[in-house]
Amino acid sequence: MSDPISKITLKDGTTRYRFVTDGPRRPDGRRRQIRKTFDTKKEARDELARIRHQSTTGTYIVPTKLTVDELLDLWLKSATRGVEEATASNYDNAIRPARLFLGDKRVQLLTEENIEEFVDWMLTRGRQRGGKPGTGLSVRSVRLTLGRLRSALTLAVRRGWVSRNVAEHVRVSRDALRKAAQHDAQRRPWDEAEVKAFIEAIKEDRLFGVMLLTLIAERPAEVCGTRWEEDVDLSGEGTIAVGNTRTIVYDRRLPKGSRNKVVEKDPKTRNGKRLLPLPEPLQKALLALRARQAQEQLAAGPAYEGSGYVVVDELGRPFKTDKLRREAHRLMAHAGVRKVRLYDARHACLSWMANNGVPDTVVSAWAGHSDLSFTKRVYVHPDPRSLKAGSDKLSELLSSAA
Template sequence: MGAAVTKVTLKSGVVRYRFVVDGPRKPDGSRCQIRRTFDTKKEALNELSRIRHQTATGSYVVPSKLTVDELLDVWLVSVMRGVEQATAANYDNALRPARLFLGQKRVQQLTEEDIEGLVDWMLTRGRQRGGKIGTGLSVRSVRLTLSRLRCALSLALRRGWVVRNVAEYVRIPRSAVRADALAQDGRRPWDEAEVKSFIEAIKHDRLFGVMLLTLIAERPAEVCGARWREDVDLTGSGTIAVGNTRTIVYDRSRPRGSRNIVVEKGPKTHNGRRVLPLPKPVQAALVRFYKQQARERLAAGQAYEDSGYVVVDELGRPFKTDKLRRVAHRLMEQAGVRRVRLYDARHACLSWMANNGVPDTVVSAWAGHSDLSFTKRVYVHPDPQSLKAGSDKLGQLLTS
C-alpha cells in the first residue's frame, strides 16, 4: 500500500490526516503495516518521514505489547539449544525473580528505574525458596539474574523490539557488594588443625571413607556419582576416576514435592574428567567401606538395592548431594569442629597442597580446572600456618 498522506473527514466533520506504510518485518517474517492518524498534515508528514528513515537504517521499533515474561520465554528457547538439563534449569531459575517482579510489564515500557527496582527488591526481600521467604538474596544470585536479563534484552534489541537495552548500565549497589565481600571473608575453609580434628573424630563412622573423598578435593556431585566398578580401583596404589556426577536439578515444570530431580552426567569440561591417585588413608578407608557394604548386602537380602555407587545407605540406595551435605554437617557437629560447606572442605585441601610445595599445575589438574589462574584466585587460601613459613623466610633475610 502506498504511503501518501490522505485527508480523512470523520462523521463529526473533523478533518484528520492519515497514512499507512510498510515497516520492518515482524519476528515471524510476516508483513507489518503501520497506520497513523494526526490532526495536521505537517504532523503526519513528519512522522512518515521519521518512520521511513528509521526503517531504512534499521532503527525503527514497531510498537509491541510483548511482555517481559514473553521475551524471557523467547530468549530461553534460543539460549537453551543444545545445553544440558542442569544448565537449562539454572537459566530458568535465575530468571524467576525477573518474572515475579517485572513479568507482566511491557518490554517497550521498561526503564532503568524498573531494573534498579528489581535489583533492590532481590537484595532485600526477593527470596522465594531455599531459606526464609521474603528475605534478601545473595549478591551472586542478583548478579546472575541481572546478567540473564541483560542477555534477553540484548536479543530484543537485535531483533528490533526495543530501542536500547535498559539493563546494560544497571549495577548492584556498592554497599551490597561490600557487605557481601565481608561475609565471604568471614566464611573461611578449615585450616590444617581443623581437618585433622575432624578426621580423628569420625574415623570409626560408617561414612569415614566418603568424608575423606570430600577432603581430597572431589566436588559433592563427583563423590555422589562415583561407582565401584567403573571408577574405583582399590588394587595396587589405588585410584579413583572422576567421570560421572550426580547432581540435583530443580525442575519447575514438575508437580510440587517432586521438583528436585537427580541428573547424572559427565564433568562440565575435559579437565574435569580425571583420575586421582588415592592417598593411602583414603584407599584403606574405602577398602573397609567396600567390605562393610558387602556385609550389609548379605544382611538385607532382597531388600538391598545393588546400585553400584560408592556412596549408599545401609540398603544400597545412592545418596543425593543434599543428603551428603546433611550427613557431613551432622558429623561436623558431632566432631565439635566449625561447620563449613563441603566446597570449603575442598578448598582446604587445595589450599594445603598449594601452600606445601605441590606445583600449581598439579593443584589445578587435581581440582579438575583448565585455568590455573582460576584455581589460585578462587580455591587457594593463604592460611596462618602458610604465612608463618613466609615469616620464617623473611627472618632469614633480615637476620644481621
C-alpha cells in the first residue's frame, strides 16, 4: 500500500508533508475530503491517524468558522418554531447579551473561561435596556441568558460543530447568589396593614376597582386583558374569568421608539385560565367603575374608543402593563405606603390567604398554578402574625410539658 503522506518541496526549498483523506460524509451524503500539510512527517502521521479514528467513531469535528452570533440565529430559528410571538420575543431578548459579548467569536474557539467572563460581565455591566445601561443584570436574567446559550451550544454539539458544550458546567458565582439573596430578602410583599392602608387611601380614586383587581392576585397582563362582556359577571355574587392577557412584546424589527407592541393571548398553561368568585368589595368597585366609564363615554362622545376592556383611560383607550404599573406607583405614593412591584401585591394576596387558613390547593388554583409546591415556595411568605400563631401553638406544647 502506498504511503498516504506525500513529501512536497516548496519553491524556497522548504520540505513539507501532506495528506488527503476522506472524512465523515456531508449531511447530503456527498464525499468530504480533508487536506492537511505539516512541517514533519510525524505530525502528519499523527493527525491522519486521529482523523481516521474520529471519522470511524463519529467523533470528528469538521472545522468551521461559524460564529456565536450565527449559531444563535440558527438556534433561535429552531427554538421558536410554533411558539407564541411573546415567547419568541423573550427568547430573542434573552440571547442579546450573548450576541453583544460573544457574538463575533468562533464557536469552535470558545472556552469555559470565555463563558465565565461573560457571566461576570452580565452581573456587573451587562444591562442594555430596562434600567440604567451599563449596570448589572439580575441573577435571574443572567441564569436565563446562560440557559439559552447552553441550549444553543447543545445544538452545536448535535450538529457536530463542537465536541462538547463549554457552558454546561458554568454557574453564577456564590458571591453573586449571596448578594441576590440579600436583595430579595429586602424586597418583601406588603403585609396586611400596608394592604389596608393602600385600600383606604385610594377609595375615591378612579382606578380603585382596577387596583383591587391587582390585589386579588391577578397578574398585570391579566388585569389589562380583562373585558367587560366576555369576562366580568356582576350579577348575583359575581365572577371574573381570568384568561385573556395583554402583554408588551419588544419587536426589534420595528422602528426605534415604537418597538414595544401589545400582544393579546391566552395564558401559558391550562391552569392559568380560571373563573374566580368576586369578593364583595371588588364587585361594588367594578359596578362603580362601569357606571363611571358610561358617564365618561357620554362626555367624550365620538372621541371615546369603546374598546370593551375594564382597564381604560377616560377616553376608553386600554392600558398597557407599563401604564398600569406607573398608575399603581402613583397611588402608592399618594397613599404613603411602601413602593412595591405589582407582582408583590399578588404575593401579598396569596400569602395572606395561605397564612389565614385557606387550603393550599385553593391558593394554588386561585393563583393559576398547576404546581402547588411552586406556589408555596415562590409566592407564600410567612408574616409576623402567622409566625405569632406558631409561637402560640408552641406555648401550648411547652406549657403542657412543664
